[in-house]
Amino acid sequence: MSRLLARWAECTFWLARYVERAENLARILEVQEVFARDLRGSADWKVVLDINADTERFLAAHPEGATADAVLRFYLVDRDNPTSILCDLRAARENARQLRPLISTELWTHLNVFYNRVAALLPAEVGEHRLARLCAMIKEGCQTHAGIAAGTLYRDEAWSFAQLGAAIERADQTTRLLDAKLLAFAAREDEEPGSAADAFYWMAVLRAAAGYQAFRRRHAHGLEPRQVATFLLCDASFPRSVAANLGIVSAELERLRRRYRLRRAAEVLERVEGLTTLLEPRPLEKVMAREQGLHELADALQRGLATVALDLAERFFGWAPMPTEGRPTAGPAQGQTTAGPASG
């Protein structure tokens, strides 16, 4: 067996990432819909644009403003918006296309069918009234992908890179979900922190992260904002928490280093450990005490995760020149022997 191609490592990483991103965008749209429906109409749709830093691009294409339908179309099926779910799925599919020799036919077929289904959605089908059903369909498609991957992907280095992509994206998206709540709330000057409305938002955030039941197992009573934030950031048992996903990133890097002798994984591991310390109880307490603290922490985590992805690209995806000493590494994949000098 030969070593994993650098390009394939990158494609596996991004395949998992794009699918995870599509799923999380569906979750964010769902939670925003809850905010918008229950309270003041369309004002909140701007928030989604803010979290994704898309406001400027959106307004350029939609001068009429952030109506529910326009934002939903922008994020669900807009072919010209690179951050739409359709474009995420297309990018996932194009990465999968390059990976066809590596992945199971089932994984490819599912993604192909899934993409085709989303691509076939008509604008009329993408209204607010159908959002819950659409988001459910998208989440299910993404989860099916993850399930097929878990059930069929060979557990070599490619598996690790897929896990890294999914975990980094999920950690990043959880910080964005938190941000969505913070921004949404900041936009409402008439609501007080700790009010009934505030609690309602936090509940919606938990539900979007599929974390309400899990939260209740941890905290039988109450819904303190600080508890929810800590839960989403730090609870190692909650699969969408930042800490749980940083844990996965560390474990996979460790696996690459030990099992596949990829020494340079250790360098990336160090940076991930730096991020993990941000989530330790004491620094976290300080963060929570500051007014903008949570938002700043979410920002720092997002930037840190981006750097980790860049680290991976430079060390494993061939973004930087290939190390020559890496040539005859003694890894488990080193099967080939060349005997004698090559004759002319």
Add this chain to the structure above:
Amino acid sequence: MQGLFADYAADPGVFCEMRDAALANGADARACFERLDRLSLEELRARAREAESQLYDLGVTFTVYSERTAIDRILPFDVIPRVIPAAEWAVIEAGVRQRVRTLNAFLADVYGPGRVLADGIVPADLVRSNPHFRALVEGFRPPHGSWVNICGVDLVRGPDGRFLVLEDNARTPSGVSYVVENRHLMQRSFADIMRDLPIRPVSDYGRRLHEALCEMAPEGVLDPQVVLLSPGVFNSAYFEHVFLAREMGVPLVEGRDLVVEDDRVYMRTIAGLERVDVVYRRVDDDFLDPEAFRPDSLLGVPGIVRALKSGTVAIANAIGTGVADDKAVYAYVPRLVRYYLDEEPILPNVETHICREPEALRYTLAHLDRLVVKPVGASGGYGITIGTRASKEELEACRARLLERPEEWIAQPVVELSEAPTLVEEGIAPRRVDLRPFVITGKASWVLPGGLTRVALRQGSLVVNSSQGGGSKDTWVLAERRFAAGRPAGPGGRP
């Protein structure tokens, strides 16, 4: 035929693969169609739809260069198989083997001593000034004398039922993935029909190909690292590249994945650079190495020709094989069979007029409305004029092109291709077919017992190319039944 084929009417004067080959050639071949005959048209359509949706879900794709926005397009699949009786296959198999032996001998000669040119069998300038002639491989000697490791020979069948060679594809022939994929589709949708019929399996292709490629590895390499070099996802045959890489279990690389250092080829992996010993390239010579060929190529690997010349890597098919499958050289292949092998050609050529020869040009211009005029050195059905069907203007344009550059054209009589029953809108109707068997050659040649049957889906059309709206059929090559008399024992075998 009382059922499905009751209303099927083969065209008079055209050889029909069902009526004239299968039904007339033994119980097994007949059984294939008798079983199908028991289906109703509705049932057949339902199964066809089922197969089509599988293709769609699989994203079995074919890119047409003119449709830039659509990466994906499904190659139409016709569910009525083309059946080749064992006795006919024996001729085809022997014929294509002979063809490949001849092409390899020719290539070794023209890039070596050049006897065939000195003896005046083939005009020297036809070879040396051919756009596919690669002077830089002169003196090159691939292992086992195998230049053409993968060959797809296009065969057609005329009204007399004889198979003729239309074209030798000795560069990067494609289509084998459809052979295997079509069989999978049939097995899923027609298992009841196929049960117990002696249809020879085609699933062995990947393993055979990998073996042959390993046999091409430089001397001393014990466990060769084979890779498949593809131009990438936008290439029309990308699906096939994926298929072959999967079947062989080798990395599917693009030019950017490979790098040459110290005249050795490496691939870029997560652990750094790793040796590559054999490159099955699906990239044309022109794009293979910007140092040696087109400097603007982004698909190739700079320096790979240097590596080849220093003997550290094998490239399959070899560089320069295009001179052997050129349409102009094609006309000489029957003579080459006699010259190199001292045998009579088992599969004859279609009669061919080489327009660079004044006599042939005169004949062609005089019979333009009865000939097919084809460009040499091109492929894919572009630029072909079919005299019997062309308009007056088209014929005049063709004449002008011929007079301007006669050496770029050959002319052949219109071959009334054989036809096969095909499911179309109106029911089951005859449509024209050809056949591309595949020959793999490392130390020795192996012929895949099957082949790509392409079918012209438009009524009366003679152009089966997929880029021109052609489809494909599963091709059932039947095995000789065990109890068939006179089966020879293998070497050292007991009867």
